[in-house]
Amino acid sequence: MKANNTLYLKKNTKAQVGIGTLIIFIAMVLVAAVAAAVLIQTSGTLQQKAQSTGKQATQEVSSNLMVKTIEGVRAKNSATDMSSTIDLLKLKVGLNVGSSPVDVNQVVISITDGTTANNLVYAGNEKSYASTGQDNGDMDNFGSSASENLANLLVNSTTASSSFNNSDNYYTVEKIRDEDSSFSQGNPVMNTGDLITVYISTISDSAVSAGYSTLGTTNVSSGMKTSGLNLVPRTTVNIVLTPESGAATTSDFVAPSSYGVKETVQLYP
Structure with a gap:
């Protein structure tokens, strides 16, 4: 078993x-x-x-700068003897809602009339046109007075890396509203609520040849400097404001078919 x-x-x-x-x-x-x-x-x-x-x-x-209006001014000798071109642009510029402060010293303005294009820097900018070994490239005789800086823009030239007319290289500004008193010619920083006027020279060759004595409220009897632009009636103008940071601001307008007897012409909007 x-x-x-x-x-x-x-x-x-x-x-x-x-x-x-x-x-x-x-x-x-x-x-x-x-x-x-x-x-x-x-x-x-x-x-x-x-x-x-x-x-x-x-x-x-975010688009920081906002162009509210643009006015054109004609050079003249009298109320009946005026330039056939717009010789000075006055841009009223502010900030959009929520924008951070903008240093106008770093804003580049490009303007073209379809034939000539100028790239302009602020008249107090010491770097753009400075030559090697030279610290100062701002507009000659640039100072703390907005009216004097405008006069220099229209009638004088500057020697930096080379000699050139102020009219086709610089722009100047003047404050309209600055509640905190933070904006100045030497420190042009815009805060929320600030409003300024930007002056762009558009002096034509014909206006220089005519020898007009006044442009706006500025005495230019010493002789205006050409900007190379020619803003005759029906001219299409493009202006681009490019800040250091933020989107560029573009403004386009077409000059009226006739300036008539107006010294100041509303161009935009």
């Missing part, structure tokens, strides 16, 4: 112990700690970059 074979499973409740197991455990803890540190550092860096990029993107997509 054959005996029955019975199989029994051996129960072993003892865990494996030893230095090898301990080393593996410590290694796993160290790897996890290093991975966590890398993730925390990376997330912090990404957060800072995201905040910085978001702030810059907000500044770039």
Whole structure:
């Protein structure tokens, strides 16, 4: 008679112990700690970059400057003897709602009449036209008086990296509203609520040849300097204001078919 074979499973409740197991455990803890540190550092860096990029993107997509009106002024000798061209533009400029402060010293204005294009910098800008080894590239005789700076813009020239007319290289400004008294000729920073007048010379060759004595309220009997522009009736003019940060502001207008007997002509809007 054959005996029955019975199989029994051996129960072993003892865990494996030893230095090898301990080393593996410590290694796993160290790897996890290093991975966590890398993730925390990376997330912090990404957060800072995201905040910085978001702030810059907000500044770039917001149009800071806003041109409210543009008036044209004709040079004259008398009420019946006036230039056939617009020789000075007066842009009333403010800030859009929510805009950050704008340093006018860094704003570049481009203007074209379809034939000639001028890129203008602020008359107090000391860097744009400075030559090598020379600190000052602003308009010669630039000072704290807005009216004197305008007169220099219309009748004088500047020697910086080269000699050139002020009319086709610079523009000047004058404050209209500045509640906190923060805007000046030497520090032209616009804050919310500020309103300024930007003067752009558009003196034509024909106006220079005619020798007119007055342009607006400015005495130009010493002789105006040409800007190279020629704003006769029906001229299409494009003006672009490009700040240091933020979107550029564009203003286009077409001069009236006739200036008639008007010394000051409303051009925009």
